[in-house]
Amino acid sequence: MSFTQAIVAFGLPSILVLIAGYGGYKLLSLIVPNEPSPVKTSRFEAGNIPTGEGRLWFPLQYYGYLLIYTSLEPILVLLFTVASVPFYLSSLLFRNILIIISSFIAILYPILVYSVNQINMILNWELRR
Structure with missing residues (x-):
């Protein structure tokens, strides 16, 4: 196999995959809204505001x-x-x-x-x- 065949066999598909991935990323960035909602930027997104100390210390015995x-x-x-x-x-x-x-x-x-x-x-x- 010559060097040109190796480039075509391995380089071209990898370049095409990178281009397709970047194109998909750009397409999704255009579709998805880029302004975050106030709920997403709030400190506790799940709504469970922690109170007090944790119930159990995490054991590192293993x-x-x-x-x-x-x-x-x-x-x-x-x-x-x-x-x-x-x-x-x-x-x-x-x-x-x-x-x-x-x-x-x-x-x-x-x-x-x-x-x-x-x-x-x-x-x-x-x-x-």
């Missing part, structure tokens, strides 16, 4: 587990893909994989330490009323 999952899961997916490489065939490949794994561990270690500290905070496990 925040540390959430941090561990959100930081560990993508790195584990990448490590599983790295583990499928036959690194025993070449010492250069083994060195590169070792660099990748050690950089993942270096990135992950501070996050894990912070997460474990958040899990061990007794204050987060209490429900305040």
